[in-house]
Amino acid sequence: MINMKMAIFTDTFYPDINGVARTLKRLTDYLHKQNISFKVFAPRSTGNEYVSENIHRFEGLSFFLYPECRLALPKPKQIKNELQAFSPDLIHVATPFNMGLCGVYYAKKLNIPLVGSFHTDFEQYLSYYELPFLSKFIWKYMNWFHQPFEKLFVPSQDTYEKLSRQQFRNLEIWPRGVDCQHFHPNYSQRTVREKYQISKRYILTYVGRLAPEKDLMTLMSIAKGIPEDLHQHIQWIVAGDGPLRKELESEAPENVIFTGYLSGVQLAEIYSVSDIFVFPSPTETFGNVVLEALASGTPVIGSNSGGVKNIIVEGVNGILCQPGSVEQFIHAIVHLLSHDRERWQMAMEGRKYALSQRWDNIFEHLILQYAAIINKNKKYA
Structure with a gap:
């Protein structure tokens, strides 16, 4: 077991129905199984609320490009107090909206190592919503937002190459797994x-x-x-x-x-x-x-x-x-x-x-990446 404490900032979390929420729920389930302490800072869900002492919820508004992703209305003092009491070794930011901005801000303010994950290519959505003129603005914002991250985890080689062309740095592939005991060919x-x-x-x-x-x-x-x-x-x-x-x-x-x-x-x-x-x-x-x-x-x-x-x-x-x-x-x-x-x-x-795509192997590699970043920051502290 690796000893660490994690804070996750996201604008969508279980029981929301989307890939980001599902992946983060998988991650927190794994952290729990490995006895790794974590806190999640997220908006209130659009579905039946999932309640846990590890999750801190805030009111939020729907985001027009992705209504299941909420624009949270965070309470800065409450977040700061929670973070200081928890004293995480690492902050992981999963979305580039209000909760993500809070994660970036407090990582810098409290001198906590910062990583992120890139899940959704909103720039590609623009043409489907007749908003292609926003493309340059989206890339400019996304580049600025992800600049402070010591690692940015991306889900595929295609995303890695696309972000590299847009001058993103510190990229690392974090693929997804599948539960082959649940999804199998032998149902009736x-x-x-x-x-x-x-x-x-x-x-x-x-x-x-x-x-x-x-x-x-x-x-x-x-x-x-x-x-x-x-x-x-x-x-x-x-x-x-x-x-x-x-x-x-x-x-x-x-x-x-x-x-x-x-x-x-x-x-x-x-x-x-x-x-x-x-x-x-x-x-x-x-x-x-x-x-x-x-x-x-x-x-x-x-x-x-x-x-x-x-x-x-x-x-x-x-x-x-x-x-x-x-x-x-x-x-x-x-x-x-x-x-x-x-x-x-x-x-x-x-x-x-x-x-061959087992979640445990994928998360094990991710945790080792987290540990390397934490240890590097402790070394130069």
Whole structure:
């Protein structure tokens, strides 16, 4: 066991439904298991409040590009008192908004080593919200915000390279893992088919937030564009919720089921019984759902963009398509559904890859990185 105390500043935390909140909950669960003391400073959740003595909550407002991420209204004196009483060895900032700014400020003011993690590429979201003119401002702000960090942990090689081109420093890859005991290929086909009254031969699935940056209009065009002789044998399942849900339901062809947000066994079952996972989003810094699909023995057809292209090995565990190319996605779907042996081989390779991505190994490496930074600061104190 490594002896340290951690303070985490974030503008979203469990039970919020997004990749940042889920990753940080995984991290704090690991810290707890390793008997490493931690405090989380976060806004109040939009869901049922998760209460713990380790978490300090503040009122907040929704952020327009990502409503699940809250702009907190922190109480500086309370934060300072909590930090001084806790006396952390390290501050980890996970988001670049109000709570993150507090973390940066108090790290400097109280002389506490500072690291951060980069989870969401907001600059890529801008074109989907008709705000591309803000791009230069976003990069300027993000560069300024991350300047003091001794390490900035990024989720994929693609993000590492992108931030390097934008002159970010002290980058380190912190990938994501997957629970292969929960996500596996052996759930009951019959259970899911009876639950959703599915009689068609093939099940194609999308899992994720129903929002503009996921390029779901491309998904709808793909579903509509499948050749009729194959279309009649396909059942689509869209698992997730978000601001586009009503619009997507009105646009979708008759063979699409919208389940709403799923978690736990209900979600794992959907992945497991699917023949192909189709994921057109070009804006992922990692792509947690892609790794969950692979763990479930489901090959992925995804966009050749962002962190997804670092998970999918072309022709081995999935197929990569040009972002937004309805034609390429349809061609890939038709090909895999017409070649059972190739699809099953991809399923096995996907599971094999997912088994190598263990959370404990990933967190163990992260903790060693934390310890090295703490020790370096103690040496020069």
